[in-house]
Amino acid sequence: MAHAFSSIDELGEGYGFRSVRRALGVSAFGANVVVMPPRYDGFNHFHELQDELYFVHSGTARVEVAGETRELGPGGLVHVESTTPRKVSNAGDDDLVLLVVGGKGGYVERDGHMVDPVDVERRAAFGKS
Secondary structure (H helix, E strand, O other), X not given: OOOOOOOOHHHOOOOEEEEXXXXXXXXXXXXXXXXXXXXXXXXXXXXXXXXXXXXXXXXXXXXXXXXXXXXXXXXXXXEEOOOOOEEEEEOOOOOEEEEEEEEOOOOOOOOOOOOOOXXXXXXXXXXXX
């Protein structure tokens, strides 16, 4: 499958994990949405191989990692290397919705190419004003 669309609501309902990877056919990295009820105490865990990137879609996350605790609101991000223990909990009175992306093997250098030559100049100027 070359592409797929979905939404958090289409991935399931209720609390717990919603597999983005499976629903959209992603094979290059792991991706899940995690929905936690208010004040839910998360799980202290680590991974053998995959780093994780957490993105707070809505709610307030409490992230405990390497002796540091931070609260992150919508738009908040945290990256944790694979073997570093981490715990993500819901610190708020509303549902916490997280996008969690996991991967291993390193960064793929910029390999994007413009399909339309007209976009080359537009892309070079994007964000430079």
